[in-house]
Amino acid sequence: MTKDQKELTEQNNWNKEAVDAYLSLGIGDDELKNFDEAYQGEWASDEKFVQNLIEDAGELPKDLPAYIHIDWETTARDIMMDYSEENHHYFRNL
Numbered sequence: 047m048t049k050d051q052k053e054l055t056e057q058n059n060w061n062k063e064a065v066d067a068y069l070s071l072g073i074g075d076d077e078l079k080n081f082d083e084a085y086q087g088e089w090a091s092d093e094k095f096v097q098n099l100i101e102d103a104g105e106l107p108k109d110l111p112a113y114i115h116i117d118w119e120t121t122a123r124d125i126m127m128d129y130s131e132e133n134h135h136y137f138r139n140l
Contacts, residue, residue, distance in 0.1 A: 054078060064088070067132035077140075086129065086136040092122040095136050099125070 047055070047066060055065045060081060068081055089095035097118055100106050106116075130137045 048075070050075060051078060058082070060085075063133070064135045067135040068137055070132050071130050071137065080140050084137040084140055086138055088134050089136055090134065092126050092131065093118040095129075095131070096122040096125045 047062075047069065051065070051069065054060075055062055058081070064085055065078070065081060068084065069078070086095070086099070089098065097116075100121075128139055130139055
């Protein structure tokens with residue numbers, strides 16, 4: 047992390063580990079300003095991230111019958127085309 051990147055991280059009170067993960071995706075200094083917009087949080091897996099994303103968006107009915115099972119692995123694979131993950135930190139591709 048460069049001195050400018052460190053200053054920007056401290057000024058915005060960003061999680062240093064998450065910023066390091068974002069930078070390791072090949073993000074340039076000019077794109078670091080988009081960190082707040084891109085950062086989606088820390089998750090244990092793509093499946094957990096996508097399940098939370100869909101539930102938070104209200105796309106999944108609350109009264110879904112227990113006999114209906116969602117293939118989170120396939121759903122995550124499709125949705126992850128619009129996201130990147132590094133060290134369990136998730137970012138929206140801008």
